[in-house]
Amino acid sequence: MTAAQYQESGASRLGTAALRGVASYVVPFTVIAAIWQIASLFFPPFLFPSLVDVFWRFIGIVTDWSQFVDVLATVLRILAGLAGAFLIGALLAVLMARSRMAHDFLSPALTLFQGIPALSWVVFAIIWFHGIESRIFFIMVMTTLPAFSFQVLGALQAMSRDLTEMVMSFRPSRTKLFTAMIIPAILPDILTAWKVNLGNASRVVVVAELVGATGGVGYQLLQQQQVFDMAGALAWTLQLVFFVLVVQAILTLIESVAFRYRAISERTL
Amino acid sequence: MMNGLEKSAISLDQVSKVFGKAGGAGAFTAVDTLDLQVAQGQMLALLGKTGCGKSTIFNMIAGLTEPTKGRVTVDGHDPFRDFDAFRGKMAIVFQGDRLLPWRTAIENVQLGLEILGKSSEERRSIAERWLETLGLRGHENDYPHALSGGMRQRVSIARAFATNANILLCDEPFSALDEMTARKLRAEFVKLVKENGKTAVFITHSINEALEIGDRIVVLKRPANIAIDVLLTPEAKADKQDVIRGQIQGVLAA
Numbered sequence: 341m342t343a344a345q346y347q348e349s350g351a352s353r354l355g356t357a358a359l360r361g362v363a364s365y366v367v368p369f370t371v372i373a374a375i376w377q378i379a380s381l382f383f384p385p386f387l388f389p390s391l392v393d394v395f396w397r398f399i400g401i402v403t404d405w406s407q408f409v410d411v412l413a414t415v416l417r418i419l420a421g422l423a424g425a426f427l428i429g430a431l432l433a434v435l436m437a438r439s440r441m442a443h444d445f446l447s448p449a450l451t452l453f454q455g456i457p458a459l460s461w462v463v464f465a466i467i468w469f470h471g472i473e474s475r476i477f478f479i480m481v482m483t484t485l486p487a488f489s490f491q492v493l494g495a496l497q498a499m500s501r502d503l504t505e506m507v508m509s510f511r512p513s514r515t516k517l518f519t520a521m522i523i524p525a526i527l528p529d530i531l532t533a534w535k536v537n538l539g540n541a542s543r544v545v546v547v548a549e550l551v552g553a554t555g556g557v558g559y560q561l562l563q564q565q566q567v568f569d570m571a572g573a574l575a576w577t578l579q580l581v582f583f584v585l586v587v588q589a590i591l592t593l594i595e596s597v598a599f600r601y602r603a604i605s606e607r608t609l
Numbered sequence: 610m611m612n613g614l615e616k617s618a619i620s621l622d623q624v625s626k627v628f629g630k631a632g633g634a635g636a637f638t639a640v641d642t643l644d645l646q647v648a649q650g651q652m653l654a655l656l657g658k659t660g661c662g663k664s665t666i667f668n669m670i671a672g673l674t675e676p677t678k679g680r681v682t683v684d685g686h687d688p689f690r691d692f693d694a695f696r697g698k699m700a701i702v703f704q705g706d707r708l709l710p711w712r713t714a715i716e717n718v719q720l721g722l723e724i725l726g727k728s729s730e731e732r733r734s735i736a737e738r739w740l741e742t743l744g745l746r747g748h749e750n751d752y753p754h755a756l757s758g759g760m761r762q763r764v765s766i767a768r769a770f771a772t773n774a775n776i777l778l779c780d781e782p783f784s785a786l787d788e789m790t791a792r793k794l795r796a797e798f799v800k801l802v803k804e805n806g807k808t809a810v811f812i813t814h815s816i817n818e819a820l821e822i823g824d825r826i827v828v829l830k831r832p833a834n835i836a837i838d839v840l841l842t843p844e845a846k847a848d849k850q851d852v853i854r855g856q857i858q859g860v861l862a863a
Binding site for chain 2: 502503505506507508509510511512513516520521524599601602603
């Protein structure tokens with residue numbers, strides 16, 4: 341085999357692998373969509389609406405500002421809730437990592453919080469808070485805080501002692517230790533925590549809006565349920581799914597840039 | 610006993626280190642009333658069997674561990690209590706390369722310089738010079754995973770030398786390398802230490818390495834205390850190496 345033939349066959353193998361990768365994502369969606377579309381031929385629209393109707397409803401929401409503002413409200417609530425939970429969670433994790441007493445106190449408390457259903461936090465928030473936004477922010481923070489705390493704590497505890505000792509041997513300031521060692525060491529776990537909590541948050545925010553809000557995707561879902569509009573319910577749900585997919589893609593992009601130092605074999609695991 | 614030069618750069622006076630509660634069940638004495646002085650400009654090879662307390666002594670000199678009793682001073686200061694006072698004055702080459710995987714070779718070399726607050730141009734210039742000195746020109750932007758074990762250890766040596774610290778502490782830095790690479794790096798290392806007038810404490814469990822590197826060899830017995838302390842003049846290295854080797858082997862075999 342000549343070098344040119346070898347390169348050609350290599351490129352062809354890569355192309356086949358890429359196609360297989362795309363197909364593995366597309367095929368399940370296509371199959372589900374096909375089954376749904378077939379079902380729509382035999383059932384009334386309030387049970388299985390045509391996907392064409394769902395698509396146009398979806399586009400209608402995106403292109404109509406008065407509707408799209410509800411999507412944006414939900415997105416902002418998710419991001420604000422996650423940011424709040426991450427900041428508080430990271431602070432608690434640092435406290436737990438530094439102080440045995442703080443760990444012994446906070447760890448059971450956070451475990452307790454983790455066991456409280458999201459719906460209970462919704463009820464507590466409605467009783468405790470007047471404002472809609474403060475209610476939703478509280479619910480978002482309380483439902484995602486334990487996971488962020490434990491994930492950041494785990495990352496801090498898993499930091500390499502050898503590398504920390506090496507950096508310490510140069511006598512860095514606290515700020516330098518933080519930027520040169522701690523942040524890069526725990527960043528992979530932080531991004532994973534964001535990915536996991538993003539999914540949780542998008543589910544919780546809908547529950548919170550469903551019960552305690554006058555706007556947002558959750559509120560709109562409630563409106564669709566009241567008029568048995570399945571196409572609308574699906575279109576609003578897809579807005580949220582689309583947002584989660586976009587943010588996940590952004591996080592993956594950040595990972596691929598931030599972790600370019602990793603050996604290829606690690607990335608392909 | 611100081612052996613050789615007069616002014617002591619590192620001094621351990623009646624130093625003990627006990628892990629666990631002293632006198633309690635499970636307490637382990639790693640170092641027992643050790644007296645050791647290292648003169649400025651001296652290259653001390655600290656030799657002993659695994660578990661004899663070499664690394665504990667190393668960590669106490671580095672200021673990473675506090676002695677249970679006695680006093681450790683480096684350049685007149687307590688390295689544990691005056692930890693920050695040694696910024697830029699002490700550098701360590703560890704057993705493993707301990708390179709930060711998220712930094713390229715040149716960024717790893719620049720770590721100590723960043724902590725010292727050097728400008729980015731100065732950092733880059735110093736790091737490039739040391740990487741070139743250690744034969745790593747062209748690998749500045751390689752990440753550690755792309756370098757061989759020997760190259761990574763060279764980067765860690767460059768990182769230690771880059772800060773121009775007067776005191777170098779080395780914890781078996783070549784033990785994980787193959788003999789050929791280790792021998793080459795040892796020779797380069799000794800040359801650099803001598804050329805730059807450093808005081809160095811070099812921990813090893815290899816008699817050959819100690820004889821090759823040290824101006825002075827201290828052999829430790831368990832729990833770390835001095836069994837042999839010998840000054841290696843060039844004449845002694847040439848004429849008495851076998852005798853010294855025999856003495857050391859005798860202590861280590863006991």
